[in-house]
Amino acid sequence: MVRWILVTLLVLVLFSGISPWLRKLGFGRLPGDFHFRFMGREWQIPLTSTLLLSFAYSVLARWL
Numbered sequence: 001m002v003r004w005i006l007v008t009l010l011v012l013v014l015f016s017g018i019s020p021w022l023r024k025l026g027f028g029r030l031p032g033d034f035h036f037r038f039m040g041r042e043w044q045i046p047l048t049s050t051l052l053l054s055f056a057y058s059v060l061a062r063w064l
Contacts, residue, residue: 027053 022028028035032048 022049 019028027033027049028044028046030046030048030052034043034045034047036043
């Protein structure tokens with residue numbers, strides 16, 4: 001259980017670190033990615049980008 005929490009935390013930190021680089025490639029600006037401002041903060045919910053990256057990772061995992 002602790003291992004999964006650590007892996008999830010590591011993936012979130014990694015994703016937040018490469019987020020600006022992914023945004024330059026167009027991820028986070030696809031149709032279905034929500035971006036709004038609420039209570040003075042900018043919030044992003046990248047649904048389509050998450051699905052696309054998940055699909056790419058699953059294809060890569062099956063290939064390996």
